[in-house]
Amino acid sequence: MDRYGGGTSPIRVVSRKRGFRRKRWIKITFVSLLIAGVLWCIFAYWNINRAVTTDPMTGGDVGIILGMSMWGDEPSPGLKERLDYGLKLYREGKFPHFIVTGGLDKPDLKYTEGQGMRNYLVQQGVPDSDIFVENKATSTYENLQFSKEIMNREGWSTAVIITHTFHGRRASEIADELGYERIELGLTDSQIMSMAWHKSREILAYTKWKGKQLILQFDR
Structure with missing residues (x-):
C-alpha cells in the first residue's frame, strides 16, 4: 500500500x-x-591466412627481414627461420642487399634485433657491405617505416618483405600505407612456433593495426 x-x-x-x-x-x-x-x-x-609468398617472385632492390625477439646474443629460433628463408632468396638472386630491422628488446641485451640479424647473416657468409641495419624499430609499422627511409636514401624502389606467413598480411598492408612502390612477399611457415598462440596474438595485432590505419586516414 x-x-x-x-x-x-x-x-x-x-x-x-x-x-x-x-x-x-x-x-x-x-x-x-x-x-x-x-x-x-x-x-x-x-x-x-590469405597471405602467401609472391609467385612468381621477380625480386627487388632489397630484401627486408622484419625483426623478432633476440635470445641473449643470438636471434631466437623463430627469427632464425626468417633469416634462413631470406638467405635462401638472396642466394637465388632475388635481391642483392638486405635490410635487417629491429630495435633493442631489453635494456640489458648486447645487440638490437637488427645487429643480431646482421651478425647471423655475416656468419652465414653474406658480405657485410650487402647488409643495412636498422636499430630503432619497436613495431612492424616502424620496421617498414624506417626501412623505407633507408630505401629512399639508397635510391631503391622495390623490396621483398620477409617474415612468417601469419605476419604477412599485416606487413603488406602497412607497406601499402607507407607508399612502397611494389611489394613482394617472401613468407615462411614456422616449424617450431605454436601457431595457435601466434595467430591469436596476430589477430590482436591486426585489430590494433586497423585502428591505427583508420586514425591515419582521418589525419590526412
Whole structure:
C-alpha cells in the first residue's frame, strides 16, 4: 500500500519499467558487441591466412627481414627461420642487399634485433657491405617505416618483405600505407612456433593495426 491506500504508486511502476528497459538495452548492447567481436575475429583470422609468398617472385632492390625477439646474443629460433628463408632468396638472386630491422628488446641485451640479424647473416657468409641495419624499430609499422627511409636514401624502389606467413598480411598492408612502390612477399611457415598462440596474438595485432590505419586516414 502507498500512503494514499491505492497499492503500488504509478511512479514506482514507471520507474520499474524504465529499469527493465535499461537492463534489456544493456543486455542487447553487450550481446551485439560480443557477436561483432566474434565476427571480427573470424574475419581477421581468415584475412591473416590469405597471405602467401609472391609467385612468381621477380625480386627487388632489397630484401627486408622484419625483426623478432633476440635470445641473449643470438636471434631466437623463430627469427632464425626468417633469416634462413631470406638467405635462401638472396642466394637465388632475388635481391642483392638486405635490410635487417629491429630495435633493442631489453635494456640489458648486447645487440638490437637488427645487429643480431646482421651478425647471423655475416656468419652465414653474406658480405657485410650487402647488409643495412636498422636499430630503432619497436613495431612492424616502424620496421617498414624506417626501412623505407633507408630505401629512399639508397635510391631503391622495390623490396621483398620477409617474415612468417601469419605476419604477412599485416606487413603488406602497412607497406601499402607507407607508399612502397611494389611489394613482394617472401613468407615462411614456422616449424617450431605454436601457431595457435601466434595467430591469436596476430589477430590482436591486426585489430590494433586497423585502428591505427583508420586514425591515419582521418589525419590526412
